[in-house]
Amino acid sequence: MATLVLSAIGTAVGGPLGGAIGGLIGNALDHRLLGRKGREGPRLTELAMQTSSYGTPIPMLFGTMRVAGTVIWSTDLKEARGRSGGGKGQAATTTYSYSASFAVLLSARPIVGIGRIWADGRLVRGSAGDLKVKATLRVHTGSEDQAVDPLIASAEGTTPAYRGMAYLVWEDLPLADFGNRLPQLTVEVIADAGPAPVGAIAAWVADEVRGGGGATLDGFAASGSVGGVLEVLAQAGSGWWAPAGGALSLRDDAGAAAVLADRGVVASGLKGASRARQVAAIETVPQGVAVGHYDPARDYQAGVQRATRVGAGAGVERVEMPAAMTATAARALAEALLVQAGAARVRRTVTLGFDGMAVAPGAVVAIADEAGRWQVTETNVEAMATRLTLVPLPPAIAATGAVDGGRVAGALDAPVGATLLRVAELPVLDDTLTTAPRLTVLAAGQGAGWRSASLLWSADDGASWTPAGATAAPAVLGTVETAPRPAPACLYDTAGVLVVRLARADMMLADADDAALDRGTNLAMAGGELVQFGQAVPLGGGRWRLTRLLRGRRGTEAAAVAVGDGFALLTAESASAIELPLSALGRMVRVMASGAGDVEPAEVAVVATGASLRPPAPVQAVRRGDGGLGWTRRSRAGWTWRDGGDVPLGEEAERYRLTVTPPGGAAVQLDLDRPWLAGPLMAGTMIEVRQRGTWADSLPLVTTI
Known part of the structure; x- marks a missing residue:
């Protein structure tokens, strides 16, 4: 597989006769770190979790990456704190909300900006x-x-500007959703x-690298030792590092190859002389290569692409590539690394004369009278002879389709x-x-990305405002375009038609059968009237035709819906209360709501x-046998009426x-503690009956004898 052989680079850069000087580069690469000790390259998992631990390495970012920081x-x-309720001996409700301000370091080098x-x-x-x-x-x-x-x-007094490092600061981020x-x-x-070229990334990380070409990566996070980073970059570029003019450059199989004539093993007895060709057992070669990467098409979630071959082998080798690359590019890399691993089974030694010292590790050569091209991995000079260790360069593989x-359920990126x-x-x-007045609040946004808004209320015309927490889940809101005629509240209104235009085209309504209606499904506020609907037919353009209506729910029959009234579907998830x-x-x-997309609060x-406090109006006024009047009370605590009593x-x-x-007479007020008025009453007498509640009186039942 393509690797960085730093053990040979020192000699290669300085030349066979100046290995002691040239070795300083390899030594420097091993000891210069990007936040870690030892030659350890960047890992895929390092970007997965946000940390705050002292000594945590900060990666250098290239291209576009998704990082935790x-x-x-x-x-x-x-x-x-927010308070609501209270007064006349009633306990007030205190609500709490929290926010925080914090800074997150993202990159150990400057960036252009951020996205999502x-x-x-x-x-x-x-x-x-x-x-x-x-x-x-x-x-x-x-910058x-x-x-x-x-x-x-302002909080710390003295603080660094973190120049040369990119970070972001959240101020008063609300934490309720987290x-x-x-x-x-x-x-x-x-x-x-x-995209960032592999060579350019390496040149930024290591001063010893020259050149900025090679394969490109959509993104890369460099951390760990410099040597480890260069090794990973060599894998990403399917190449290797070679000396070039006193520095390093990324090489691959392209370009011309020097032709060598193998003179065989020197008779004088070169130390370490061995057979001209060695082939390792197939069991030492990976049977497959798996490349882990970040997939931009899947919101940079980690992905794995594999390449395998038939036959014996040493299992599947995992290559962690802390880079953003497409699944196609990752598969192609896995296939290239697998082919390289198979080719690296072969070791070929070539013995040259003194002139062979001009051939440095990393060079591409061909052997006279032999097919193929070879990479020089090691140079050994002794007794006026030069021995080169070579590995074959595999033939180019066909492009991966x-x-x-795979798919990802990405977070909704819609306007608020x-x-x-x-x-x-x-x-x-x-x-x-x-035991206190209660306002029902429903809210949504003009954009599908709207989630919630903070609430304030004022009962003194805005002189003071009281926090009231936040709105509930987004509601289905709209406007009444066609209103049904008044109808009894005790029967299905099969003739009435309610047409509403919803605030957004993506808002939806649904049908409900009689059992669901009995459970309270499809309860909506249309103006001041509460209505249930059994059938909802889309008309296009956000318009819906609602039929099979139940009118005047929960005692609201007196507030008939009219064209232009507001419409809102009432659910436990979307309705909040003040x-x-x-x-x-x-x-x-006055109630004020302020959301993320509001220039001015709603x-x-x-x-x-x-x-919200008064009992519903009495119903069923009937004449009594004595000529008086009787009626039936209703209750604000008994709408479900489960026991039938x-x-x-x-x-x-x-x-x-x-x-x-x-x-022709004057009105007289009477207070009673029973649901009837004894008679006889004069014909034509008009009577209004209100049930007296603990906190408020009901609307009147009006009848004429």
């Missing part, structure tokens, strides 16, 4: 440079005039414009867009009893009417307030 500075977690950033596998910066989180990001590319980061300087800890970051780093490296916000005080969507103090009842409440104002009261006591207006 090393955390070099961070603040403590920053805690923000992943945090715990989630994309937080897109390929267009758009941030998908509400935070500040600064990138320091490592020689690089300034100190202002945030680090378990309130620093996430595992990986960054797409653009170190050079376009396109290789499929501005926040779309819907806020309403609705009846509670489960059977819990609230608990208000009781003092907010009857006041205008804002909605609603009046806290008590709709009376629903729970849900209030401190059963109480009603009636407004009785006889024909």
Whole structure:
């Protein structure tokens, strides 16, 4: 296989007569390090996990690579508190959110810029440079005039500018989506414009290397010893390092070959003389080669490409290539290395005269009267004779066809867009009893990449704002284009048609059968009315036709939907709540949402009417035998009605307030603790019945005797 034979380079550079001087290069390469001791080259796994350990090597990056980097500075977690609810003896709810500021060192050499950033596998910066989180990001590319980061300087006082090294700084990165800890970051780093030639990488790493050609790599991370890096680069370029004008250059089988005439073993008895040709057993040669690499087509995830041969062998040799390369290029490299390993079984010695000292290790030669081309791996001069050790150069192999490296479920890289916000005080969507006004908040974004927004609310016209955490999962939002006519809440509305236009074409609605509707599926807010739908038919352009409707759910039959009203699909995952103090009842409440794509926060104002606290209006007004009026109460805690009996009261006591207006007479208010009014009542009397709740009264049941 193609390797770097540094043991011969010292002599080769200085010439056979000046090996002591030339050996200084090989010695220097072995002792100059890129963050490690010993001749250890870069490894594929070194880029997998973000670290903060002291002494961790920082790679030199070339081309474009995805790296984890090393955390070099961070603040403590920053805690923000939000309070909601409270008042009149009610406990307030305190919420906490956390953020952090930190710096990540990326490359030990300057870079051009960065591309995408992943945090715990989630994309937080897109390929267009758009941030998908509400935070500040600064990138320091490592220029020689690089300034100190202002945030680090303000926190530490004295801090280096890290000139010549590339790093980034996150300021106030929200941590809620990452378990309130620093996430595992990986960054797409653009170190050079376009692929990087192997020779150019080597020349940057080692001053002893000249030339910048050879095979190109989409990206490369150099760490470990200089010798180890050059050895890996030689493998990547399917070549070897050879002396050239007092330096090293990457050689391959191209170019002319010097023709040698083998004179055989010298009769004087050259030390170490051996047979002219030796062939190692096939069991010493790998049966296959596996090349590990980073695949740009799979978001730089690690991939493996293998080349194998039939027959006996020494198993599969693993070659870790800390480089970004296509699956096709990795397969071609594996095949080339396997062919080279097979050819290296053969060792051929050639004995020359004194003039053979001009042939240095690394040269390509041909032997007179023999087929093939050979690489010189060792030169030995003694007793006026020169003995060269050669290995055959294999014939060129056919180009590898396109290789499929497999698919990857990449993180969505979609624009975030501005926040779309819907806020309403609705009846509670489960059977819990609230003790404070509750606003239901639903939000989404104009772009599919939108995830959440931070919430604030104000009940004093913006004089003060209270944090209220963040929105829930993105909701399906839209606008009503066609409204159905009013219909009873106790029957399926089979004639009504609700047409809505959703905010984005990728938003979807679905059908629901009767069993699913009974479980509360497809509950939507259309204006102030809660509606369920059984059938959803796409009309194109984000428009949907909703039929088989259930109207006025949870006591909202009085708020009929109208054209132009907002629409939002209500689910447990997408609806969040803001608990208000009781003092907010009857006041205008402003709610503000700020997401990653917002230039200005989205804002909605609603009046806290008590709709989340009041019981639903009574129903089924009937004349009693004594000429009076009876009715049936409903409960804000019994919508599921699983036992088929009376629903729970849900209030401190059963109480009603009636407004009785006889024909031509003045209205009279009555307070009752039972669901009927004794008679007789005059014909034409209008009666309004409200159930009195613990915190608010219901809407009226209005009937005329």
